[in-house]
Amino acid sequence: MSADIEMKRLFWHSRRGMLELDVLLLPFLQEAYSDLEPADKERFSKLLTCEDQDMFGWFMQRSEPDDPDLKRMVRMILDRVQPN
Template identity: 55%
Template sequence: MSEDTALKRLYWHSRRGMWELDLLLLPFLEHRYPDLDDADKAAYRALIEEEDQDLFIWLMRREWPENDALRRIVKMIVEYAETTSNDQYRTL
């Protein structure tokens, strides 16, 4: 499978149907995922296999995943979202 096909598949699986999750996962996938190392890419792929309710709790920072790799990627997603939202407010 080509890298482009794999990324398209990953994009499809990242679309969760919960607006809050889509707002966090899809921009991260588009802008940060390609630059991740292999371990972090694997953690992202494992993360999107989790249930929506768990993702919501983790990405809303109510709890952190027990798994170290998942916790790391969740924190990266949250930090990316915070950084980009702060950048958007600076331009207003």
Template identity: 55%
Template sequence: MFSPKRLARLKWACRRGMLELDVLFMPFVDEAFEQLDDEQQETFERLLTCDDPDLFAWFMGHQKCEDPELAEMVAIILNRVKV
């Protein structure tokens, strides 16, 4: 369970330098983050430490994420967007 302070930091980290990433992360953290299990929440937090060019490449399908946990989180976020 994330403390309110940690959740606020997480939301701040969702604000990226690329609009394409902002429109993925901001709604996800506001609407779906709480439904993730603890391990997935930790993985999402770790995902936000990655560089924007890597994130962009993964989410746009230009490159495959080599980390299986991060790749699964990318898929979770993308599947949510498609719904």
């Protein structure tokens, strides 16, 4: 799959219809995804297969994913938007 097609696919999968998720996922995809290591790109794709309610809980820090790969990706996304 070409990189352009893959980015378009990821863009549509990142649009969740829940504002709280959209404001995290879309900017991350547009601003940080291209600089990720291949393994982290796979983790991001894996994250996009999760249910919105699960992701909402993770990003609102009400819970954490059991999967260490998902936990890493959630942390990476949160670290971009949270002040130090």
